[in-house]
Amino acid sequence: MLIISNLKASINGKNILKGISLAVKPGEIHAIMGPNGSGKSTLASVLAGREFVEVTEGTVTYMGKNLLDMAAEDRAKEGIFLGFQYPIEIPGVSMVNFMKTAVNEHRKHNGLEPLSASDFLKLMRDKKELVEIDSKLANRSVNEGFSGGEKKKNEIFQMAMLEPKLAILDETDSGLDIDALRIVANGVNKLKRPDNSFIVITHYQRLLDYIVPDVVHVLYDGRIVKTAGKELALELEEKGYDWIKKEVENNVIA
Amino acid sequence: MENDQDKILNDVTSGEYKYGFYSDIEMERIPKGLSEEVVRIISAKKNEPDWLLEFRLKAYRHWLTMKMPTWPNLKIPPINYQEIIFYAAPKQRKVLNSIDDIDPELKKTFDKLGIPLTEQKHLAGVAVDAVIDSVSVKTTFKETLAEMGIIFCSFSDAVQEYPDLVKRYMGSVVPYTDNFFATLNSAVFSDGSFCYIPKGVRCPMELSTYFRINSANTGQFERTLLIADEESYVSYLEGCTAPSRDENQLHAAIVEIVAEKNAEVKYSTVQNWYPGDKEGRGGVFNFVTKRGMCKGESSKISWTQIETGSAITWKYPSCILRGDNSVGEFYSVAVTNHHQQADTGTKMTHIGKNTKSTIVSKGISAGHGQNSYRGLVKVLKNATNARNYSQCDSLLLGDKCGAHTFPYLEVDNHSAIVEHEATTSKIGEDQIFYCNQRGISTEDAIGLIVNGYAREVINKLPMEFAVEAQKLLQISLEGSVG
Numbered sequence: 098m099l100i101i102s103n104l105k106a107s108i109n110g111k112n113i114l115k116g117i118s119l120a121v122k123p124g125e126i127h128a129i130m131g132p133n134g135s136g137k138s139t140l141a142s143v144l145a146g147r148e149f150v151e152v153t154e155g156t157v158t159y160m161g162k163n164l165l166d167m168a169a170e171d172r173a174k175e176g177i178f179l180g181f182q183y184p185i186e187i188p189g190v191s192m193v194n195f196m197k198t199a200v201n202e203h204r205k206h207n208g209l210e211p212l213s214a215s216d217f218l219k220l221m222r223d224k225k226e227l228v229e230i231d232s233k234l235a236n237r238s239v240n241e242g243f244s245g246g247e248k249k250k251n252e253i254f255q256m257a258m259l260e261p262k263l264a265i266l267d268e269t270d271s272g273l274d275i276d277a278l279r280i281v282a283n284g285v286n287k288l289k290r291p292d293n294s295f296i297v298i299t300h301y302q303r304l305l306d307y308i309v310p311d312v313v314h315v316l317y318d319g320r321i322v323k324t325a326g327k328e329l330a331l332e333l334e335e336k337g338y339d340w341i342k343k344e345v346e347n348n349v350i351a
Numbered sequence: 352m353e354n355d356q357d358k359i360l361n362d363v364t365s366g367e368y369k370y371g372f373y374s375d376i377e378m379e380r381i382p383k384g385l386s387e388e389v390v391r392i393i394s395a396k397k398n399e400p401d402w403l404l405e406f407r408l409k410a411y412r413h414w415l416t417m418k419m420p421t422w423p424n425l426k427i428p429p430i431n432y433q434e435i436i437f438y439a440a441p442k443q444r445k446v447l448n449s450i451d452d453i454d455p456e457l458k459k460t461f462d463k464l465g466i467p468l469t470e471q472k473h474l475a476g477v478a479v480d481a482v483i484d485s486v487s488v489k490t491t492f493k494e495t496l497a498e499m500g501i502i503f504c505s506f507s508d509a510v511q512e513y514p515d516l517v518k519r520y521m522g523s524v525v526p527y528t529d530n531f532f533a534t535l536n537s538a539v540f541s542d543g544s545f546c547y548i549p550k551g552v553r554c555p556m557e558l559s560t561y562f563r564i565n566s567a568n569t570g571q572f573e574r575t576l577l578i579a580d581e582e583s584y585v586s587y588l589e590g591c592t593a594p595s596r597d598e599n600q601l602h603a604a605i606v607e608i609v610a611e612k613n614a615e616v617k618y619s620t621v622q623n624w625y626p627g628d629k630e631g632r633g634g635v636f637n638f639v640t641k642r643g644m645c646k647g648e649s650s651k652i653s654w655t656q657i658e659t660g661s662a663i664t665w666k667y668p669s670c671i672l673r674g675d676n677s678v679g680e681f682y683s684v685a686v687t688n689h690h691q692q693a694d695t696g697t698k699m700t701h702i703g704k705n706t707k708s709t710i711v712s713k714g715i716s717a718g719h720g721q722n723s724y725r726g727l728v729k730v731l732k733n734a735t736n737a738r739n740y741s742q743c744d745s746l747l748l749g750d751k752c753g754a755h756t757f758p759y760l761e762v763d764n765h766s767a768i769v770e771h772e773a774t775t776s777k778i779g780e781d782q783i784f785y786c787n788q789r790g791i792s793t794e795d796a797i798g799l800i801v802n803g804y805a806r807e808v809i810n811k812l813p814m815e816f817a818v819e820a821q822k823l824l825q826i827s828l829e830g831s832v833g
Contacts, residue, residue: 145788173790185785189803198799199789206790238803239785255789 098123098294099144099164099263104155106143113139115319116155121263124291128305128330129298131316132338137298138182140316141267144296145179146172159263173199174206176262176293180252180269187239192251195239196221196258203259224257228284246277253284260288265296270304282307302334315341379440380569384433387411390538393438397507397541400514410527410537417531423665423694424723424755427636428599435570435601437539480505480544480560492556502547503558506574509545516547520578524607524644524671532603532665533640536572540605543573548583548614557813559588562604570601577607579614581647586617588816599662600625604639612647612674617655619812620668621820624660626827631690631719634662641668642698645677645706653680654697655811657820659827662691667725669698672706672734679708682808684820686827687720687752696726696757701737701767710741713805716752717828723755730767737767745775746804748797748828798825 099121106114113136121127131137142150144157146169157164164172187195200220201211212220225232230250240248249269256264269281285295285308297308305313305327313329314321317338322345323329333341381392390411394404419427480491480503496503502513509517527537544560562573579585589606602624610616618641627634637660643652654668670679681697699708714722722745730737745754756773778800786796802809802821809817809824 147784169784169787170790170792173788179788181785181788185779185781187782187785187800187803189806190799191803194803195786195789195799198791198795199786202790202792202795259789 098125098160099296100156100158102156102158104140104143104157105153106139106150107153108139108150112153113150113319114143117316117319117321119314119321121294121296123262123294124289125311126285126289126295126297126308128308128310128313128327129296129316130300130302130313130330130333132342133300135316136319137300137316138267141179141182141265141296141298144172144265145169145177170202173259174203178256178259178261178264180249180256180264180266182267182269182271184240184243184248184252186241186243188241190239192235192237192239193218193221196235196255199255200258220258224254227287228254228257229280230254245272246274249273250277250280250284253281257284257288261293263294263296264288265298267298268300269297270299270301278304279307302330305330317341317345380436381438383436385435385437385539389437393539393541396438396440397510399510402518403510406522406527407538407540410534411539413528414531414534414538417534419531423725424721424757425663425665425692425694427663430599430601430636432535437570437572438541439569440541480558481563496554496556499552499555500549501552501554502545504545506540506543506545506576509576513545513547516578517545517576520607520609521574521576522607524609524642525605525640529640532638533605536574536603536605536640539570540572540574543575543604544577545575546577546585546587548579548585550580551582552580553583554585557586557588559590561590570603572602573604575604575606577616577618578609579611579616579650581612581614583611584615586619586813588619588621588813590621590623598633599627600635602635602637602639602661604641606639606641606668608643608652610643610645610647610650610652610677613649614647615651615653616643617653618643618668619816620654620656620658621812621816621823622656622658622660622664623823623827625662626660626691627662627689629689629718631662634691635660637661637664637666639664639666641666642671643669643679644671645674645679645703647677648674648703649676649678650674651678651680653678653682653811655682655808656684656695657805657809657812657823658683658685658693658695659823661693664691664693664695666693666695667697669700670708671700671702672708672737673702674706675703676705677703678706681708681710681712681726682811683711684713684715684805684808684824685722685724686715686824687717687722688827689718689720691718692721694723694725696724698727699729699739701728701730701734701739701764704733704735705737706734707738708740710739710743711807712741712743713808714743714745714754715748715801715804715824715828716745716754717748719751721753721755723757725757725759727759727761728769729760730762730764730769732763734764735766737764737769739767739769741769741771743771743773744804745773746801747775747777794825797828801825801828 101117101119104114104117129137152165197217270278310327315323390407394407525533527534548554608616624635624637645652652670658664672679679699685693685695687693697710712724716722724743728739743756758771783793783796801824809820812820
């Protein structure tokens, strides 16, 4: 599905990613953990196609194509979804209108006719139920005046609507209370299929109590310094990131 | 990063004007230039009564004493009035009895613009008065409306057929001395629409005037007079386009509305005159005086305007709230892209008691566009319990455009409550990226965001035009964000 190889990237000339390699297969959930400032969100930005991040070296192959050559909207239409850490407010644009445009752009890309208004509304209803979000959210402007939790739930709802092949959730758990966290996690679990994959970026282990990852990576200072099974998350929870930092420093010295 | 955004802005806002074609219609023109002789020729061509010629001449003589206003926040190049043709009309061989008598070339022009001149083919229930250059060529549904006592015809016809109504109301809201461009119009106006809704009648269809400038070097000076008698209702829409030309063209119109007791008038404009090219060459100078008088008690006048065209727009649709409990509204979206300039807003003059006014102005600036809101809320001494609410929002796309707000308040009554809110925002790169990430292209994203921003105003338009307006907003901003 996704192969990242020796990826280096910088923002305003500052090196943030210093050689990341990673492979995600269909049906897998990968967790990327790491302390603040380790480059987690930058990695998400590169994959989604934000232009302010400059890729200086390395390749990213997605479904056999060179991802870095694709425009952000084309990546989205090819099935990459980014759940934003800080979802953006768009005043005056209703969720219905926004989602209808997005869904129909995806359909057009796949050679399908646009959905009729009634089919679209039915789809919205079904997906709202699936992710248990308040149906009033859909009548409001995109994220405008939403609480932090509502915004994150809205990201999961959009993910359900667009049915991505690869969903990258950037700290979707930050700022959530336990109920919202459960809803977000349930959404992911319900949408999981053998042919789609997730990259769950998180600072804390607690989301991984609900979403069980196949692989856990630890990102530190722009590099993946450890990769293991789900037990790695628990170890991090217990020992904190200092343990990783020390290990990395020792390795450098050795 | 900044460069990328500029590039996006550039791409999206550099779309092309699609009504810029010219139709080869056989025209009758008078020699260019302005003089008392020209005023007399126009009046004679229209076979006008003496009182009207007198009105024109008084206006012309007054105009000679006036100077072009310099207070607008606009850069207007000097206009040589001796280089303008003040009257041009499509030549018609005979009196029109049916649609088939219209010059096919002319019919084609309106078909191309999507303006139906044939009633049978038209489903939406809109009566149209089509004005090309200086004259009205066709008014549809005239007979259907006449059955209800509604008069809807060209201004010239009204002068011939209903001289008393014209004489009584013309100049009663916008006097010939009003301002430089209104006075010029009063001297040389050629045609326009006339509408009278009798007592107690709700006009069953949208009335609409469609203005088209076709000839080169020709000024368009039309005049619209709309009278809503007691307890009547009418919704009126005007649209306008012009061919793309390198030189500027002058459009100086007057719209006068009178609303008697309990009458309601909704006046909507979708202004899409040729805006000039990307470098700011050519385009229409749109200097228009629009004013409504809420003459009777509990009358209401509501202006809605979507201004996307013209190189320069200078326009303040206003309400004089004379009747007690009368209501004035102004809803506006003004777009300036490339090198367009707009200085637009409204004047709400509260004279009667318990009068209410609402102003919602949404400016959108892109490219090198300069957009100014200028509004005056005036509460006179006797206007007890007057209320005004004003909201002026500006949206900026890119960093080379400008938004300016000039609100004026003159309140002479202590019981008045006047509120003003203003915001300025930018379409953020974050918003665009958020849309991109959901598979929406940058152009569509801007369309979505701009239409969302303007929704409050667009919702005030009659339904079928709201859809048009949405498309138009998107087209006008094509190439503004990249």
